[in-house]
Amino acid sequence: MTGIMKQTDTKSIVLGITGGIAAYKAAELVRLLIKQGMEVQVAMTEAACHFISATTMQALSGKPVLTSQWDENENGMAHINLSRQADAIVIAPATADFIAKLAHGMADDLLSAMCLARDCPLLVAPAMNRQMWERAATQRNISLLKADGVGILGPDSGLQACGEEGMGRMLEAAELALGIASCLHPKQMQGVKVLMTAGPTYEPIDAVRGITNRSSGKMGYAVAQAALNLGAEVTLVSGPVALQPPAGATVVRIETAQQMFDAVQARASDCDIFIGVAAVADYRVAHASAQKIKKDGQGMTLELVPNPDILAYVASLPKPPFCVGFAAESENLRDYAERKRRAKKLPLLAANLAQEAIGSEHNQLILFDEAGEHPLPRSGKQQQAQALLQHIIKLRG
Numbered sequence: 001m002t003g004i005m006k007q008t009d010t011k012s013i014v015l016g017i018t019g020g021i022a023a024y025k026a027a028e029l030v031r032l033l034i035k036q037g038m039e040v041q042v043a044m045t046e047a048a049c050h051f052i053s054a055t056t057m058q059a060l061s062g063k064p065v066l067t068s069q070w071d072e073n074e075n076g077m078a079h080i081n082l083s084r085q086a087d088a089i090v091i092a093p094a095t096a097d098f099i100a101k102l103a104h105g106m107a108d109d110l111l112s113a114m115c116l117a118r119d120c121p122l123l124v125a126p127a128m129n130r131q132m133w134e135r136a137a138t139q140r141n142i143s144l145l146k147a148d149g150v151g152i153l154g155p156d157s158g159l160q161a162c163g164e165e166g167m168g169r170m171l172e173a174a175e176l177a178l179g180i181a182s183c184l185h186p187k188q189m190q191g192v193k194v195l196m197t198a199g200p201t202y203e204p205i206d207a208v209r210g211i212t213n214r215s216s217g218k219m220g221y222a223v224a225q226a227a228l229n230l231g232a233e234v235t236l237v238s239g240p241v242a243l244q245p246p247a248g249a250t251v252v253r254i255e256t257a258q259q260m261f262d263a264v265q266a267r268a269s270d271c272d273i274f275i276g277v278a279a280v281a282d283y284r285v286a287h288a289s290a291q292k293i294k295k296d297g298q299g300m301t302l303e304l305v306p307n308p309d310i311l312a313y314v315a316s317l318p319k320p321p322f323c324v325g326f327a328a329e330s331e332n333l334r335d336y337a338e339r340k341r342r343a344k345k346l347p348l349l350a351a352n353l354a355q356e357a358i359g360s361e362h363n364q365l366i367l368f369d370e371a372g373e374h375p376l377p378r379s380g381k382q383q384q385a386q387a388l389l390q391h392i393i394k395l396r397g
């Protein structure tokens with residue numbers, strides 16, 4: 001039998017590849033999953049074989065690749081045998097067509113039959129052109145899958161194989177490997193309440209102008225998502241960003257630092273961990289105008305007053321939660337970050353270079369704690385967030 005043998009602590013994955021250009025990323029995904037100690041059985045649709053060869057996947061997985069329902073070694077029961085032995089089935093890439101089949105319970109080839117016959121979690125990594133992704137039919141099918149408890153990994157936005165730019169790119173292999181691992185591993189933060197801030201604050205000058213800090217919210221939202229994946233209860237106090245909040249988080253939307261402070265103050269006594277990822281404006285305008293200020297060709301002086309320091313407030317509560325700060329610096333990163341950690345009396349602070357971190361998809365955090373500094377390898381923000389949370393779990397014991 002070519003099926004995967006389940007061992008007690010080894011996770012067995014069926015990796016289903018469907019016919020999309022992102023199939024090339026599945027090769028790297030197999031490598032990463034095996035590196036994480038998983039066993040991988042690859043199953044490919046006929047269309048997938050036009051994009052990447054079964055020989056490549058066999059060499060990487062170390063197992064014969066299944067492509068047909070009618071493989072004589074399996075007695076026509078490959079879909080039952082394989083899904084019984086798997087800890088999860090992952091479809092990467094999942095085309096719009098295959099997603100439609102899954103959503104409607106079709107089973108006219110080995111892979112779709114396996115998904116229907118499974119007794120384990122199903123994870124789907126969509127990959128398609130942005131218009132196919134945005135089409136109402138695809139979105140309906142995704143909603144159906146979500147309602148059926150299927151995990152959706154991605155997609156991401158960016159340059160597509162067709163030359164267009166937008167949503168629909170499959171996540172990178174490293175991001176998928178982490179997403180799969182976090183689905184398979186125990187919920188290490190079950191019952192833990194995480195309160196956090198993310199994004200910038202906006203301090204009005206008048207009805208149309210304001211002072212703000214640069215922050216897309218990507219790092220903070222990634223931390224929120226990673227905590228949710230680990231089973232935490234997450235409250236995300238967010239400044240104005242153009243991101244979809246992670247499903248499952250309680251989101252409190254604010255604009256100014258004072259509003260962020262008020263939202264945190266009201267919840268700080270009821271959380272186990274506080275993480276300040278927000279880029280909070282240190283100052284606000286003393287007398288903001290309700291009306292648009294008319295320009296008169298002369299210079300203008302604004303009186304600024306300091307905003308409350310939210311993180312310092314939480315860290316100095318009589319019974320503070322485990323407090324984690326962030327620091328974005330443009331120079332002397334290590335020195336400034338460690339000084340900040342000590343000044344705010346934090347057990348942990350994550351430092352990053354402002355010019356590399358703000359708005360980007362990737363980041364490199366250096367974690368500072370009482371034991372010293374712990375640089376993380378550069379990677380996507382989701383991976384940085386996962387590594388940060390593992391460090392928090394370790395420090396909290």
Ligand code: PMT
Nearest residue numbers: 215216217218219276278280309310311325326328358359
């Ligand atoms: O959103 P992205 O585009 O993904 O970018 C992410 C990021 C660069 C904004 C993020 O990774 C980051 O570094 N956030 C902290 C920004 C910063 O430099 O903060 P700070 O040095 O001003 O403050 C230090 C810490 O105190 C931070 O945890 C901050 O949230 C907190 N703080 C600061 C001032 C204030 N009034 N209240 C606070 O809570």
